[in-house]
Amino acid sequence: MRSDRPVGVALVDDHPVVLAGIEYWYTTSGHPITVLAKGHDVAVATSGPGRDADVVVLDLQLSEATPAYRELKQLVAQQRQVIVYTMKDSQDAALTCLDLGAFTYLTKAEGERHLVAATLAAAEGVPYTPPALAGAFGSDTRRGRPVLAPREVDVLLEWFQSESKAMVAQSLGLSVRTVNTYLDRVRIKYANAGRPATTKANLVARAVQDGLVSLDEL
Missing domain, CATH: 1.10.10 (Arc Repressor Mutant, subunit A)
Incomplete structure (x- = not known):
């Protein structure tokens, strides 16, 4: 994976401290990752500078009521590379996000190293599977698997x-x-x-x- 190409990111999270923390991680990562837009609404990734972001980092819990599956679908429909980055350590949520077309699913407990690595992978279109997602894959027993020849x-x-x-x-x-x-x-x-x-x-x-x-x- 190349890590020398500039990578633009849009951050969608409803906690300002999280937005600031992620931007700091990118700035100090040693990789040319730049936050082009950030905010609490998915609009920051679909308008203005955020439209040009290579990667969108999306918090799954933008409201207390429902997970941000609708916003994820909207971004995927626009063929965006979306990293779901959330406090929610849930196998079902992780697999649902993958099924909706997310690039990968990261829990916030997995921290800086995995987020930076996943961002670089998403920009290059290289698969990235962090530990929590690997565990979800290993225990996936849901239906809906197509029959391949x-x-x-x-x-x-x-x-x-x-x-x-x-x-x-x-x-x-x-x-x-x-x-x-x-x-x-x-x-x-x-x-x-x-x-x-x-x-x-x-x-x-x-x-x-x-x-x-x-x-x-x-």
Whole structure:
């Protein structure tokens, strides 16, 4: 993962001290991470300088009433890379956020090191699984897992280990067009199951959740 490219971040949290703390972490991280916008409302990430942020860090509890799933859906619909960063240490909440298209799920107890690393990974589109999320994956017994054909699984797993679809095609003796077809089928199946996976990082997360690949293998 490259860490020398400037990364812009939008912070959405209803606690000013948390916003200030995260910005300080980024400033002192030794990486070129800049907070472009911050505030208590998701609008800071969808208008003004926040629109250009590579990564959005979203607090799941923006109100006492309900988790910010609606705001997460809004950001994902705009194809934003969203790190859910929350006090809520909940397997169900973590898996729900992943199913809605979040890049990853971090508890605030996991702290600076994981947030900075996840931010860099999100900017590069490289999967990142912090400890709490790994535990949620390992105990996920929910329904809604699509049935993938053996060849779809072969292509998916080979793609996780390859730098390009051309390499996948060469390794499996397929054309790039056929590789794209298989991956499109997998994405459609996940979308139909209500678990969209529009990016490679999302597909990796789904594969880990569904036991197609282990974290050790990745």
